[in-house]
Amino acid sequence: METVPIQLPGGTTTPVRLFPGPEHPARIDAPRPVVVILPGLGIPAGYYEPVAEALTGHGFDAALCELPGQGDSRPRPGPDSDYGYQELVAVDLPAMFEVVHERFLDSTPYLLGHSMGGQLGVLYASRNPGRLGGLILVAAGTPYYRHHAGIRGPGLLLGSAAMSITASVAGFWPGDRLDVAGFGRQSRLLISDWARLARSGRFEPRGADVDYEQRLAELSLPVLSVTVEGDDMTPVPAARHLLEKMPAADVTTWHQSRPLGHNGWIRDNADTVDRISAWLKDR
Numbered sequence: 001m002e003t004v005p006i007q008l009p010g011g012t013t014t015p016v017r018l019f020p021g022p023e024h025p026a027r028i029d030a031p032r033p034v035v036v037i038l039p040g041l042g043i044p045a046g047y048y049e050p051v052a053e054a055l056t057g058h059g060f061d062a063a064l065c066e067l068p069g070q071g072d073s074r075p076r077p078g079p080d081s082d083y084g085y086q087e088l089v090a091v092d093l094p095a096m097f098e099v100v101h102e103r104f105l106d107s108t109p110y111l112l113g114h115s116m117g118g119q120l121g122v123l124y125a126s127r128n129p130g131r132l133g134g135l136i137l138v139a140a141g142t143p144y145y146r147h148h149a150g151i152r153g154p155g156l157l158l159g160s161a162a163m164s165i166t167a168s169v170a171g172f173w174p175g176d177r178l179d180v181a182g183f184g185r186q187s188r189l190l191i192s193d194w195a196r197l198a199r200s201g202r203f204e205p206r207g208a209d210v211d212y213e214q215r216l217a218e219l220s221l222p223v224l225s226v227t228v229e230g231d232d233m234t235p236v237p238a239a240r241h242l243l244e245k246m247p248a249a250d251v252t253t254w255h256q257s258r259p260l261g262h263n264g265w266i267r268d269n270a271d272t273v274d275r276i277s278a279w280l281k282d283r
Helices: 045-057 085-103 114-126 152-170 186-201 212-218 236-244 271-279
Strands: 002-007 014-019 033-038 060-064 108-114 134-140 220-228 250-256
Touching: 002 085, 014 045, 014 085, 033 045, 033 085, 033 114, 033 271, 045 060, 045 271, 060 236, 085 108, 085 114, 085 186, 108 220, 114 134, 114 212, 114 236, 134 236, 134 271, 212 236, 220 236, 220 271, 236 250, 250 271
Parallel strands: 033 060, 033 108, 108 134, 134 220, 220 250
Antiparallel strands: 002 014, 014 060
């Protein structure tokens, strides 16, 4: 593994971890994939190292991006943090992908997004048509309350509003003290954007310079969507809602039938990575 620390335009320093696969030349007519992993909210990138290592075991290159303010990224979110979905996908992710491109010059990037990482991944793809070989969405959907059954739906509607208000008053989401959703300490704007998505079901981040809903509707690329049994945070209808925003995409779905929940697949990953590998080799 190689680690490249980069300073993002907003002043945050964050590492990009690079996992070179087996040393074999990529053919010009069929460059091998590099799988770029985006974590979920509140999950350090280092937790996904077993997934990256498993992918290299299948013959692929891999990279792990740390979301600002999480894991080994510094500084932690505070009242001065003013980044949300727009800044992440328009500024920060391009900087991370530049590191990946420089290291794996002949590899085709595929973005693997878990949870919110999947939401950011589809927005990045919509801004950069043709730059990705495809999207892999694992336990990734929308938090739109209407697609969550039982009491979880109303809980998301009310809870997201309460979290947004709390973050606005405090200047940041104090997830290190109020660990309500397992999100950890986060930028108030990021929580505001997530809460708006939970209420409206639409990607309308503050400061957006494009119509993301329209861009997603026009996005044409291969997508693998993996749902997981026992995942209360991203049930199948929530994952389906995210896919419905991309009607032009070539979508493949697979359900992990073992009850691993929202995060269990990360460490117990053999059959999930096998499925991802098979899909990648069919591209």
